[in-house]
Amino acid sequence: DAKTTQPNSMESNEEEPVHLPCNHSTISGTDYIHWYRQLPSQGPEYVIHGLTSNVNNRMASLAIAEDRKSSTLILHRATLRDAAVYYCILNYGGSQGNLIFGKGTKLSVKP
Amino acid sequence: NAGVTQTPKFQVLKTGQSMTLQCAQDMNHEYMSWYRQDPGMGLRLIHYSVGAGITDQGEVPNGYNVSRSTTEDFPLRLLSAAPSQTSVYFCASGRAGEQYFGPGTRLTVT
Numbered sequence: 001d002a003k004t005t006q007p008n009s010m011e012s013n014e015e016e017p018v019h020l021p022c023n024h025s026t027i028s029g030t031d032y033i034h035w036y037r038q039l040p041s042q043g044p045e046y047v048i049h050g051l052t053s054n055v056n057n058r059m060a061s062l063a064i065a066e067d068r069k070s071s072t073l074i075l076h077r078a079t080l081r082d083a084a085v086y087y088c089i090l091n092y093g094g095s096q097g098n099l100i101f102g103k104g105t106k107l108s109v110k111p
Numbered sequence: 112n113a114g115v116t117q118t119p120k121f122q123v124l125k126t127g128q129s130m131t132l133q134c135a136q137d138m139n140h141e142y143m144s145w146y147r148q149d150p151g152m153g154l155r156l157i158h159y160s161v162g163a164g165i166t167d168q169g170e171v172p173n174g175y176n177v178s179r180s181t182t183e184d185f186p187l188r189l190l191s192a193a194p195s196q197t198s199v200y201f202c203a204s205g206r207a208g209e210q211y212f213g214p215g216t217r218l219t220v221t
Contacts, residue, residue: 043115043201043212044154087153098144098169099210101153 004088009106012078020073020105022088027068032091034099035062035073037084044087044101047073083109113137115213117202123219124192132187132216134202142205143185147171147198148215154201160185192220 005023012018024033035047048055048062050071055062061074075082087104118133136143144159146169156169160179174196176188185204189196197220202213 043203043215046205046209046211049209098156098159099154100170101146101155103151103153 004090004102006088006105011108011110014080014109014111015077018075018078020086023070024090025069027090030092033064033071034089034091036087039084078109080109080111083107115202115204115211117213117216119216121217125221126192126194128192130189132200134185134213135183136204138204139182140204140206144203145187146201149198194220196220
């Protein structure tokens, strides 16, 4: 499985945008990029996913580099409830297949 | 919709005991899976199923059994509990690109 690299932790101020980076230099052409987050003491929660084009939904935006070797999850206005561990995951063929979780990025949001 | 439900929320077992963790979903998803999460770690896949009657092993299947007799239910059985199986267990169901996780079962084996 293709691997992703994320910073261990990041800090943000409330109501400011947050850019969470992810490197995936060995990504293959059929790998989708998924982002999940896990709030304390909860199960992971789907955030967004994409293949080549940038994607937006009500939670976040996903910016994918042209060569697809990196991507950035963008939270437009961080709130205290966004404090969580964010996982960047590659999923073969976008199938309902298995997610391989790394350690993710722990995001702290300061009031 | 209740989404993905898991029972029990907490469980303490003695070494060698067996038990079944229950998972149910009401979203008619074909795909379901079980993960475990050890302290400070990401989730690791135990077993998964792509539909009723079809199951397969994930990354860490040893010590666990699964079966899938209905679309809704995907129980995880611990055959003979060991302290190394102390963990938080998450069940998930989903479709292409988007999976939904249950609230987890916190299991302690003494």
